[in-house]
Amino acid sequence: NAGVTQTPKFRVLKTGQSMTLLCAQDMNHEYMYWYRQDPGMGLRLIHYSVGEGTTAKGEVPDGYNVSRLKKQNFLLGLESAAPSQTSVYFCASSYAEEQFFGPGTRLTVL
Amino acid sequence: GEDVEQSLFLSVREGDSSVINCTYTDSSSTYLYWYKQEPGAGLQLLTYIFSNMDMKQDQRLTVLLNKKDKHLSLRIADTQTGDSAIYFCADGSQGNLIFGKGTKLSVKP
Numbered sequence: 099n100a101g102v103t104q105t106p107k108f109r110v111l112k113t114g115q116s117m118t119l120l121c122a123q124d125m126n127h128e129y130m131y132w133y134r135q136d137p138g139m140g141l142r143l144i145h146y147s148v149g150e151g152t153t154a155k156g157e158v159p160d161g162y163n164v165s166r167l168k169k170q171n172f173l174l175g176l177e178s179a180a181p182s183q184t185s186v187y188f189c190a191s192s193y194a195e196e197q198f199f200g201p202g203t204r205l206t207v208l
Numbered sequence: 209g210e211d212v213e214q215s216l217f218l219s220v221r222e223g224d225s226s227v228i229n230c231t232y233t234d235s236s237s238t239y240l241y242w243y244k245q246e247p248g249a250g251l252q253l254l255t256y257i258f259s260n261m262d263m264k265q266d267q268r269l270t271v272l273l274n275k276k277d278k279h280l281s282l283r284i285a286d287t288q289t290g291d292s293a294i295y296f297c298a299d300g301s302q303g304n305l306i307f308g309k310g311t312k313l314s315v316k317p
Contacts, residue, residue, distance in 0.1 A: 199250035
C-alpha cells in the first residue's frame with residue numbers, strides 16, 4: 099500500500115494563478131483532510147470530508163475550495179493564489195482514531 | 209475555540225529522558241494524541257490515550273494524562289539522536305484534530 103500520497107511535492111506560483119493539489123489514499127478511508135502548516139502555527143485544518151461527495155469547512159477555509167468526487171481522492175484548489183497561501187500543505191485520511199498523513203506539498207506564492 | 213498549548217523547544221543529552229508537556233482547554237476531550245514530524249516529512253502517529261486512562265506505556269514512550277489539570281505529557285526514555293524531531297500534541301474531541309504548535313526536540317550527543 100502506498101498510504102497517502104500528494105501531488106506535486108513542490109510548486110511555485112505567481113500571485114493570481116490557480117492550481118490544484120491532489121491527495122490520494124489507498125486505504126479505503128472515509129475521512130480525508132487538508133491542513134496547512136506554517137512556522138510557529140502548527141497545523142490548521144482547511145477543509146475536510148467525511149465521505150465521497152461531501153466536504154466541510156475547517157478552521158481556515160478562505161481562499162480554498164475542495165472536492166471529493168471519488169472516495170480515494172481529495173482535491174484542494176486555489177483559484178487565485180496569494181502570498182499568504184505560501185505554506186506546506188498536508189493531506190490526511192482516517193477511518194477511526196488515527197489520521198495518516200501524506201508527505202506534504204511545499205507551495206510558494208510570489 | 210478550543211486550544212492546545214506546548215512549549216516550543218526542548219534540548220536533552222543522548223541517553224537522558226525527555227518530557228514534552230501539553231495543556232488543552234476542552235474538558236470533553238476523548239482522545240489525545242502525540243504525533244512526530246521529522247524534517248521534510250509528514251506527521252506520524254506515535255501514540256494516543258483515551259480520556260478514561262491516566263497512563264499509557266509503549267516501549268520507550270510513556271504518556272501521562274491529568275484530566276483535572278487538562279495536562280498531557282510524553283516521556284521518551286533513553287532519548288536517542290534519532291528522536292530529534294518536532295512533537296505535536298493533538299486534541300481529538302471535536303471530531304477533527306486540534307494541534308498544538310509543536311515542540312522541537314533536539315538531542316545532543
